[in-house]
Amino acid sequence: MDVIPYATQSINEDDIAAVQEILTSGWLTQGPAGPRFEEAFAQRHGVSHAVAVSSATAGLHIACLALGAGPGKTVWTSPNSFVASANCALYCGADVDFVDIDPLTRNMSTPALKAKLEQAERGGMLPAVVIPVHFSGLPCDLAPMRALADHFGFKLLEDASHAVGASYQAQPIGSRYADASVFSFHPVKIITTGEGGMVTTQDAALARRLQLLRSHGITRNADEMSLQGPMPGPWYYEQVTLGFNYRMTDIQSTLGYMQLQRLDQFHIARERLAERYDQQLAHLPLKLPVRAPSDASTARSSWHLYAVEVVPGPGVADRETVFKRLWDERIAVNVHYIPIHTQPFFRARGFRAGQFPAAEAYYAQALSIPLYPALTDAQQDYVVAQLTQALKA
Numbered sequence: 001m002d003v004i005p006y007a008t009q010s011i012n013e014d015d016i017a018a019v020q021e022i023l024t025s026g027w028l029t030q031g032p033a034g035p036r037f038e039e040a041f042a043q044r045h046g047v048s049h050a051v052a053v054s055s056a057t058a059g060l061h062i063a064c065l066a067l068g069a070g071p072g073k074t075v076w077t078s079p080n081s082f083v084a085s086a087n088c089a090l091y092c093g094a095d096v097d098f099v100d101i102d103p104l105t106r107n108m109s110t111p112a113l114k115a116k117l118e119q120a121e122r123g124g125m126l127p128a129v130v131i132p133v134h135f136s137g138l139p140c141d142l143a144p145m146r147a148l149a150d151h152f153g154f155k156l157l158e159d160a161s162h163a164v165g166a167s168y169q170a171q172p173i174g175s176r177y178a179d180a181s182v183f184s185f186h187p188v189k190i191i192t193t194g195e196g197g198m199v200t201t202q203d204a205a206l207a208r209r210l211q212l213l214r215s216h217g218i219t220r221n222a223d224e225m226s227l228q229g230p231m232p233g234p235w236y237y238e239q240v241t242l243g244f245n246y247r248m249t250d251i252q253s254t255l256g257y258m259q260l261q262r263l264d265q266f267h268i269a270r271e272r273l274a275e276r277y278d279q280q281l282a283h284l285p286l287k288l289p290v291r292a293p294s295d296a297s298t299a300r301s302s303w304h305l306y307a308v309e310v311v312p313g314p315g316v317a318d319r320e321t322v323f324k325r326l327w328d329e330r331i332a333v334n335v336h337y338i339p340i341h342t343q344p345f346f347r348a349r350g351f352r353a354g355q356f357p358a359a360e361a362y363y364a365q366a367l368s369i370p371l372y373p374a375l376t377d378a379q380q381d382y383v384v385a386q387l388t389q390a391l392k393a
């Protein structure tokens with residue numbers, strides 16, 4: 001039997017045909033496929049502006065810059081995330097710090113955020129940008145976070161890498177509460193472009209700033225130039241800020257547009273599999289994922305990951321053993337995430353183990369088990385049977 005991965009892309013014949021066609025269309029990059037994907041993505045997420053980028057990491061970088069992160073500023077994020085959620089602050093010359101997670105949702109804890117903000121205010125050290133991460137696709141509790149952003153005067157940037165198509169209080173992620181939202185299209189995520197990402201915002205000026213930063217800081221719009229008088233010629237452009245080449249190709253945009261057509265299908269398949277896991281794993285010594293960001297709010301997860309925690313006890317194997325046994329049975333489970341602040345690079349910057357105990361306790365028992373649209377019921381039953389065995393000490 002083939003290896004069952006924890007996550008994988010879903011590519012069909014239509015995706016292949018569309019990508020093949022774009023290769024001979026005359027446009028490999030900077031053609032019409034980019035805006036077509038951006039418009040479709042914006043419409044699906046109920047937001048007025050979407051800016052496609054070469055990766056979510058690139059999107060986090062330019063979104064941080066556009067929201068004012070820089071030297072002398074601080075950015076806060078969740079320790080239970082991929083390192084890119086923190087690195088984006090450092091790319092801008094800002095400092096980074098973390099807010100511990102809620103042990104049930106595994107997302108940034110709103111009470112912990114509030115307490116840290118009150119303390120930072122007393123010390124005159126409020127963050128410029130806060131980056132909550134919708135871990136596994138379950139939205140963070142955004143309404144109280146928005147209220148804190150308004151009260152304390154920071155920008156709210158969602159790392160929605162896991163949350164394509166998810167919703168909070170019946171509103172699509174990316175459309176409300178945050179100042180900007182960043183999505184990833186890496187192959188393990190909900191839809192893919194190979195590498196790729198999208199930044200969404202309701203703010204037209206911010207979207208324009210993101211477009212400039214994505215493409216070398218270059219403009220061809222006369223009203224953005226310092227030029228006085230008529231244009232020297234049709235070749236003319238001006239670099240008005242320091243930007244990057246973070247563009248998405250037309251090849252990637254075409255694949256993304258095709259994948260977006262199947263987003264609802266992907267969600268339904270993931271949701272159904274998650275419900276089957278909920279039922280079949282209920283009696284095991286496991287802590288299962290929750291469905292709501294808090295008692296007071298509702299959400300629909302995109303189910304990027306199905307992450308469980310091994311509950312230690314008599315007769316229960318430890319997480320390392322469970323992990324190894326599943327790999328031996330060709331089930332490629334994974335662990336998300338090693339708390340960012342415990343990475344050697346961040347320890348060298350002064351962080352240490354013990355600082356964010358909820359993220360560390362979660363990590364110690366965490367296991368991401370296979371979840372992707374093409375996972376069959378038979379494969380899932382095999383995963384459940386093997387996990388049941390593996391958990392026995």
Ligand SMILES: *Cc1c(COP(=O)(O)O)cnc(C)c1O
Pocket residue numbers: 055056057058081082084085133159161162183184185186195196197
């Ligand atoms: C995947 C991921 C990223 C980075 O996405 P890329 O598109 O690979 O750059 C950032 N944050 C989180 C939470 C992710 O899961």
